[in-house]
Amino acid sequence: MIKLSNIRNFSIVAHIDHGKSTLADRLIQLTGTVAERDMQAQILDSMDIERERGITIKANSVRIEYPAKDGETYILNLIDTPGHVDFAYEVSRSMRAVEGSLLVVDATQGVEAQTLANVYYAIEADHEIVPVLNKIDLPASEPERICEQIEDVIGIDASEAVHISAKTGLGVPDVLEAIVTRLPAPTGDPDAPLKAMLVDSWYDSYLGVVVMVRIMDGTVRRGDRIKMMQTGATYGIDKLAVLKPQMTDIDVLGPGEIGVITASIKQVRDTRVGDTITTEKRGATVPLPGFKPAQPVVFCGLFPVDAAEFEDLRAAIDKLALNDASFSFEMETSAALGFGFRCGFLGLLHLEVIRDRLEREYDIDLITTAPSVIYHIHMRSGEMIELHNPADMPDLTYVDHLEEPRIKATILVPDEYLGDVLKLCQDRRGIQMDLTYAGARAMVVYDLPLNEVVFDFYDRLKSVTKGYASFDYQMMGYREDALVKMQVLVNEEPVDALSTMVHRDRAEARGRMMCEKLKELIPRHMFKIPIQAAIGGRVIARETLSAMRKDVTAKCYGGDMTRKKKLLEKQKKGKKKMRQFGKVEIPQSAFISALKMDD
Amino acid sequence: MSALVQSPQAAPAPLTRAEDWRNGGFGLYIHWPFCASKCPYCDFNSHVSAEIETDAWRNAYISELRRVAALTPGRVLNSVFFGGGTPSLMDPELVAAILEEVRACWPQGNDIEITLEANPTSVEAGRFRGFRDAGVNRVSMGIQALNDSDLRALGRLHSVEEARHAFDIARNTFERISFDLIYARQDQTLAAWQAELREAISMAADHLSLYQLTIEQGTAFGDRYARGRLKGLPDDDRAADMYFATQELTDAAGLPGYETSNHAAPGEESRHNMIYWSYGDYAGIGPGAHGRLTLDGQRYGTEAIRAPAAWLNAVTEKDSGDVVKTTLSGEDQAWEYLMMGLRVTRGIDLTRFSTLSNHDLTPKINELTSYGLVEKQSGILRVTKAGQPVLNGILRELLP
Numbered sequence: 001m002i003k004l005s006n007i008r009n010f011s012i013v014a015h016i017d018h019g020k021s022t023l024a025d026r027l028i029q030l031t032g033t034v035a036e037r038d039m040q041a042q043i044l045d046s047m048d049i050e051r052e053r054g055i056t057i058k059a060n061s062v063r064i065e066y067p068a069k070d071g072e073t074y075i076l077n078l079i080d081t082p083g084h085v086d087f088a089y090e091v092s093r094s095m096r097a098v099e100g101s102l103l104v105v106d107a108t109q110g111v112e113a114q115t116l117a118n119v120y121y122a123i124e125a126d127h128e129i130v131p132v133l134n135k136i137d138l139p140a141s142e143p144e145r146i147c148e149q150i151e152d153v154i155g156i157d158a159s160e161a162v163h164i165s166a167k168t169g170l171g172v173p174d175v176l177e178a179i180v181t182r183l184p185a186p187t188g189d190p191d192a193p194l195k196a197m198l199v200d201s202w203y204d205s206y207l208g209v210v211v212m213v214r215i216m217d218g219t220v221r222r223g224d225r226i227k228m229m230q231t232g233a234t235y236g237i238d239k240l241a242v243l244k245p246q247m248t249d250i251d252v253l254g255p256g257e258i259g260v261i262t263a264s265i266k267q268v269r270d271t272r273v274g275d276t277i278t279t280e281k282r283g284a285t286v287p288l289p290g291f292k293p294a295q296p297v298v299f300c301g302l303f304p305v306d307a308a309e310f311e312d313l314r315a316a317i318d319k320l321a322l323n324d325a326s327f328s329f330e331m332e333t334s335a336a337l338g339f340g341f342r343c344g345f346l347g348l349l350h351l352e353v354i355r356d357r358l359e360r361e362y363d364i365d366l367i368t369t370a371p372s373v374i375y376h377i378h379m380r381s382g383e384m385i386e387l388h389n390p391a392d393m394p395d396l397t398y399v400d401h402l403e404e405p406r407i408k409a410t411i412l413v414p415d416e417y418l419g420d421v422l423k424l425c426q427d428r429r430g431i432q433m434d435l436t437y438a439g440a441r442a443m444v445v446y447d448l449p450l451n452e453v454v455f456d457f458y459d460r461l462k463s464v465t466k467g468y469a470s471f472d473y474q475m476m477g478y479r480e481d482a483l484v485k486m487q488v489l490v491n492e493e494p495v496d497a498l499s500t501m502v503h504r505d506r507a508e509a510r511g512r513m514m515c516e517k518l519k520e521l522i523p524r525h526m527f528k529i530p531i532q533a534a535i536g537g538r539v540i541a542r543e544t545l546s547a548m549r550k551d552v553t554a555k556c557y558g559g560d561m562t563r564k565k566k567l568l569e570k571q572k573k574g575k576k577k578m579r580q581f582g583k584v585e586i587p588q589s590a591f592i593s594a595l596k597m598d599d
Numbered sequence: 600m601s602a603l604v605q606s607p608q609a610a611p612a613p614l615t616r617a618e619d620w621r622n623g624g625f626g627l628y629i630h631w632p633f634c635a636s637k638c639p640y641c642d643f644n645s646h647v648s649a650e651i652e653t654d655a656w657r658n659a660y661i662s663e664l665r666r667v668a669a670l671t672p673g674r675v676l677n678s679v680f681f682g683g684g685t686p687s688l689m690d691p692e693l694v695a696a697i698l699e700e701v702r703a704c705w706p707q708g709n710d711i712e713i714t715l716e717a718n719p720t721s722v723e724a725g726r727f728r729g730f731r732d733a734g735v736n737r738v739s740m741g742i743q744a745l746n747d748s749d750l751r752a753l754g755r756l757h758s759v760e761e762a763r764h765a766f767d768i769a770r771n772t773f774e775r776i777s778f779d780l781i782y783a784r785q786d787q788t789l790a791a792w793q794a795e796l797r798e799a800i801s802m803a804a805d806h807l808s809l810y811q812l813t814i815e816q817g818t819a820f821g822d823r824y825a826r827g828r829l830k831g832l833p834d835d836d837r838a839a840d841m842y843f844a845t846q847e848l849t850d851a852a853g854l855p856g857y858e859t860s861n862h863a864a865p866g867e868e869s870r871h872n873m874i875y876w877s878y879g880d881y882a883g884i885g886p887g888a889h890g891r892l893t894l895d896g897q898r899y900g901t902e903a904i905r906a907p908a909a910w911l912n913a914v915t916e917k918d919s920g921d922v923v924k925t926t927l928s929g930e931d932q933a934w935e936y937l938m939m940g941l942r943v944t945r946g947i948d949l950t951r952f953s954t955l956s957n958h959d960l961t962p963k964i965n966e967l968t969s970y971g972l973v974e975k976q977s978g979i980l981r982v983t984k985a986g987q988p989v990l991n992g993i994l995r996e997l998l999p
Contacts (some may be wrong), residue, residue, distance in 0.1 A: 525992075526972060526989065526993070549838075549839035550835040550839040550988045551988070551990070551992050552859055552987065552989065553813070553859070554810040554811045554813045554860050556875075557682075557872060558874075558875040558883065558891070559643075559889040561889065561891075561900075561938070561939065562889070562902075564938060565934060565935065568991065568994050568995055569998065572995050572998055575995065
């Protein structure tokens with residue numbers, strides 16, 4: 001067991017491209033944690049999607065041994081945390097598992113929105129924060145100005161910021177030394193009953209479910225019988241290991257340590273992020289504070305473009321769910337789209353990630369329907385129904401009233417963009433709850449309907465503030481409002497997958513926007529196509545997509561015949577990738593793009 | 600090659616009953632693959648070569664003519680077409696030698712049409728008399744634009760003045776003349792095109808090929824377009840307006856459109872090209888040339904090796920320049936007939952289609968008729984004026 005005073009646990013907070021992964025790579029390399037020949041870039045981001053989008057979805061960790069200048073050898077545990085509002089809860093748990101953070105800021109760019117959002121989590125978790133200025137070797141770097149900015153905007157002392165170039169390795173040894181000298185050692189009682197926080201878990205095809213834990217109190221050994229305090233399930237530990245970053249077996253983990261456990265756990269959904277793991281016998285009685293069960297807040301339908309791929313989709317979703325407890329699904333049938341699944345997600349990024357993985361890792365083309373939240377429908381009979389899908393909206397004559405979920409949204413934004421943010425929130429039916437200033441930044445708190453946020457609020461917020469706003473939200477419960485189901489008719493045929501719930505006052509504007517969008521998204525056909533939005537039987541908006549006017553091959557003689565036929569066949573096949581609604585073919589992308597609002 | 604395997608619904612073997620080359624005639628296409636320079640919009644099989652061994656090429660063409668003639672003995676030849684590349688860069692003596700061999704190979708129709716594609720530069724104009732003496736009776740000139748800056752943008756080597764001069768020489772030399780223009784060019788307005796077309800009509804050719812600029816993959820324009828560097832091209836609506844304006848002006852001038860991009864005084868239609876559009880038989884000789892031949896009651900598609908040197912080598916060493924010879928099923932032929940035949944205003948014979956295919960077009964024809972895009976009358980299916988500029992859409996609907 002390692003002495004507490006010789007352990008440092010930390011995370012790295014940074015904006016995309018400010019050098020988080022490169023710095024992590026350097027720390028790993030410099031301490032010889034990974035042999036030179038096994039090194040690859042972004043060693044901690046294991047999913048392709050993470051590498052591509054430059055985001056971290058799953059927490060990951062690495063244990064580094066570092067002989068410091070004081071002659072002692074320290075164990076440094078780096079937890080790489082997710083960095084998106086969809087995974088706010090996971091981030092907060094990861095932050096609770098460590099005592100300090102490195103705040104990496106690009107010395108040529110300065111503090112940006114994502115930095116703020118994540119620093120906020122670190123501050124909330126009482127972290128000691130060490131500012132690190134990266135890319136100091138570039139001629140455009142302005143360390144003094146950026147230090148001032150860190151002090152102004154974030155409000156932490158940056159006078160002792162570490163100056164580095166993660167790319168060249170310049171200053172990286174100072175980072176290691178700062179971790180040891182400036183971050184606090186963890187605390188914990190080795191003799192107390194075991195309390196280990198479940199930081200994250202994932203499915204490994206060889207080992208089954210792997211659980212990452214931070215030991216808060218007590219010790220855990222291979223062979224121990226453990227209990228998940230939320231679920232009450234008990235398991236025998238098969239394997240105890242630390243990540244270097246590959247799994248390295250270890251006999252015992254004590255307070256302050258971070259490691260992984262396997263225990264013949266069948267499914268990731270049997271493990272809950274934030275849960276407290278204790279021993280089966282003589283275990284802790286009070287769990288660690290702050291646990292929240294994963295709650296899907298956004299729902300949408302996923303349908304295979306090719307109906308014959310439904311079984312493949314089922315198999316793929318089953319497999320993905322093994323590795324993601326926060327994602328829920330049930331079978332759904334749509335008149336227009338056939339068989340598919342209604343799936344629940346933590347947020348829109350989560351939705352996109354799952355959809356991308358299904359399309360890429362399992363090679364299934366998908367149609368994604370309009371995301372929706374859960375509405376409470378109070379029937380005249382007194383019964384309450386949860387509505388996950390606008391298509392299932394019951395006949396209005398039986399409905400007494402509807403309630404929708406509301407959120408408390410907290411937005412941090414530089415002064416100059418405040419007006420735009422207020423307008424955005426106002427346009428999304430927000431009610432202002434608070435507005436305060438911290439330096440040159442405003443903190444705006446709004447009570448917003450989740451259905452106005454779920455779709456593209458985050459994208460819009462980023463675009464109106466040029467990326468300088470950070471956003472977080474909490475669920476606030478349900479409230480009654482005048483909501484109606486808006487249908488879309490293409491060539492007089494209702495398209496159930498485009499039905500949405502909207503506020504009565506917004507319906508007309510939304511309907512018009514949707515019709516205009518669809519007019520852009522649906523390719524011209526051989527005939528003109530009316531596109532309408534309707535509430536009940538009443539048309540509230542209408543556009544007409546004119547018939548195709550020009551598509552002919554100018555030159556076609558004897559030599560081109562084969563190629564021309566192939567081209568037409570290819571185009572025809574492309575058309576088959578679209579969905580047929582009556583005589584109209586709608587491209588799959590239209591189902592989601594039609595709902596994006598450019599207001 | 601496309602799916603030329605017999606499809607399950609293909610009509611049973613003896614397709615000879617009514618379907619053979621007599622439906623469309625018999626023509627000969629000769630491909631000359633060389634150009635003085637490559638045009639940025641052109642995706643034809645053309646190459647720029649410093650040195651061309653005329654003797655080797657002459658021998659190769661003659662050898663190919665003999666090989667194909669042996670397969671098609673006694674056919675009456677309706678047309679010969681020298682295409683390219685730039686066949687007007689051929690030595691007139693080579694053209695003469697080829698045509699002499701052609702006359703030895705097949706009996707010829709009384710009104711045989713022998714066309715040669717020509718660029719309107721002075722170099723080529725100097726050869727016109729030689730081509731005529733060799734037997735060429737029609738030229739198709741690649742004038743492309745009547746505006747010097749656009750000619751440069753299109754990568755052409757001639758000026759408007761030069762083109763007009765070459766055209767005058769051609770008119771005094773050949774019985775029949777056609778020329779090509781490209782429209783819907785970058786930044787071209789409808790009014791500018793109308794003016795240019797009026798000027799072209801006033802030059803009194805008997806035939807005009809008026810092509811909308813098409814951006815093809817694998818061309819310089821295609822690359823530029825993909826990189827977003829080809830700006831000012833008209834959108835579909837503007838392109839359609841230009842198309843209809845073209846029909847109006849040529850109709851009024853007595854040069855009505857008889858095919859998507861081709862216009863002629865009555866009787867002056869290109870007989871050779873009509874063989875393609877009537878889905879007749881034609882032999883293709885030269886690098887990359889395609890052919891459609893009915894041999895012993897079976898229709899074949901042929902395709903020659905594309906690269907000039909490889910073709911020359913194959914003909915010399917292996918006695919054949921063809922790289923592909925595919926059997927065309929009834930269905931294959933039916934769709935090729937439909938695809939080609941609907942380009943011409945007179946339309947296709949649905950009886951001929953149904954001898955080749957078991958596919959029932961009726962529901963789709965009815966639907967397209969209701970949109971005013973096609974019309975059916977006494978067994979003939981025609982694309983209406985409104986349907987012509989969206990022919991690809993119509994074909995996609997009709998294809999199975």
